[in-house]
Amino acid sequence: MDNSYHSLKSLFAQLGLENSDEKISQFINNNKLPSQTLLVDAPFWNQGQKHFIEESLREDADWSEIIDTLDTLLR
Template sequence: MDNSYHSLNALFAQLGLDNSDEHISLFIDNNKLPSNVLIVDAPFWNQGQKHFIEESLNADADWSEVIDTLDALLR
C-alpha cells in the first residue's frame, strides 16, 4: 500500500490531466456536477480515468481522500 500523501496536483497528473494550479481551477470551474451524479459517473472522464477513480474508491485506496476532495470541489 502506498502511504504517501496525494495532492490534488498529483491526482490530476495520475489522471493524465494538466496538473498546474491554474488548469485545476479551470477544470473545477468548467465541470460542476449535480449533487445526484457520482464522481465516478461524471461525463468528462475517459474510460481509464473512470476505472482509476472507481478502483481507488472501491478499494478505499490512498487516492480516495483526494478523490473525495475533488468531488467536493466539483459541487
C-alpha cells in the same frame, strides 16, 4: 501500499490531466456536477480515468481522500 501524500496536483497527474494550479481551477470551474451525479459517472472522464477513480474508491485506496476532495470541489 503507497503511503505517499496525494495532493490535487498529484491526482490530476495520475489522471493524465494538466496539473498546474491554473488548470486545476479551470477544470473545477468548467466541470461542476449536479448533486445526484456520482463522481465516477461524470461525463468528462475517459474509461481509464473512470476505472482509476472507481477502483480507488471501492478499495478505499490512498487516493480515496483526495478523490473525495475533488468530488466536493466539483459540487
